[in-house]
Amino acid sequence: xxxxxxxxxxxxxxxxxxxxxLSLVVPxxxxxxxxxxxxxxxxxxxxxxxxxxxPSAGRxxxxxxxxxxxxxxxxxxxxxxxxxxxxxxxxxxxxTAVDNAALGLLIRGYGHVEARTRARAALDAVxxxxxxxxxxxxxxxxxxxxxxxxxxxxxxPRFILADEPTGQLDHATTLEVIEALLERRPAGTGxxxxxxxxxxxxxxxxxxxxxDGRLVEEAR
Numbered sequence: 001x002x003x004x005x006x007x008x009x010x011x012x013x014x015x016x017x018x019x020x021x022l023s024l025v026v027p028x029x030x031x032x033x034x035x036x037x038x039x040x041x042x043x044x045x046x047x048x049x050x051x052x053x054x055p056s057a058g059r060x061x062x063x064x065x066x067x068x069x070x071x072x073x074x075x076x077x078x079x080x081x082x083x084x085x086x087x088x089x090x091x092x093x094x095x096t097a098v099d100n101a102a103l104g105l106l107i108r109g110y111g112h113v114e115a116r117t118r119a120r121a122a123l124d125a126v127x128x129x130x131x132x133x134x135x136x137x138x139x140x141x142x143x144x145x146x147x148x149x150x151x152x153x154x155x156x157p158r159f160i161l162a163d164e165p166t167g168q169l170d171h172a173t174t175l176e177v178i179e180a181l182l183e184r185r186p187a188g189t190g191x192x193x194x195x196x197x198x199x200x201x202x203x204x205x206x207x208x209x210x211x212d213g214r215l216v217e218e219a220r
Contacts (some may be wrong), residue, residue: 001047001158003162003190008058010044010213018044019055020213022034028158031191032183033201036210040193043163049192050082050161070119075114079108081150085181085193087164089144093137097123100136101150115154122150126180142173146180153185160163160185162193166200178203 003026011017018041026032034042047053048060051074053065059066067077083104089102101119105135106112123129126146136144152160165181166174178200181189193204201207209217 003059003159005060005191006059008045008055009058010041010048010053010055010057017056018213019046019048020188022058022210022213022215024208024215026113026159026192029188029190030206031204031205032193032196033127033204034192034210035196035198035201035207038196038218040210041213041216042210046161046192046194048161049159050084051078066194075161075170079155081158083155083157083160084161085145085152085165087150087167089141089148089202091136091147094135096133096135097128097150098140099141099217100147102173104151104155108153108182118154118156123147123152124143125153125184127152127176140173141169141175145169145173145177149181156186158190159190159192162191164194164196166195174200 005022005024008022009017010020036042044053047057062070068076071075098116098119101123102115105115105118120129120132123132126149128143128146129140132144136147139147140186162181166177169177182203185191195201206218208215
């Protein structure tokens with residue numbers, strides 16, 4: 001399923017316009033890096049793509065159909081379309097890695113056995129399967145971030161949306177985490193990530209630069 005943004009504009013109030021008439025197409029399975037200075041609108045754009053924020057103007061289309069015309073609730077579309085990875089690893093400190101990786105599936109109503117089975121497979125895919133029974137509070141930053149990637153992958157979304165997923169990691173750990181995110185995802189799963197790190201951006205198939213809320217440059 002492709003994502004198409006048409007004329008996206010967004011303001012948080014008078015004089016606080018953060019996105020300006022931005023249009024973008026992301027085909028199925030593509031990896032796209034959103035780059036630009038702080039305040040350029042990267043996080044806001046991710047939230048609009050992920051249907052967490054309604055743009056002030058413009059449309060978000062999935063295979064050419066606006067989200068609100070797809071015949072399903074926005075919650076269901078979000079759950080089926082997107083997995084999220086944030087800069088700060090969000091995990092339950094005293095629960096195991098596999099419990100954390102299964103959490104999204106359990107919330108969506110999957111049975112305990114299936115959720116844990118899929119979570120274990122996702123942990124294996126990102127290289128931390130051996131840590132499945134270790135509590136999150138005992139994991140390193142890089143290990144914990146890979147658990148969060150596994151949680152996103154376990155739900156088998158169409159796209160992973162990642163907001164500065166390596167922003168708090170050292171260089172070596174950054175490379176491990178970005179490999180887990182980009183190289184070990186299932187075939188057909190796209191990734192859209194916001195990053196200040198040009199090395200991370202360079203691992204994506206396409207780089208989109210946003211300055212002052214405008215898409216001013218695209219590089220392949």
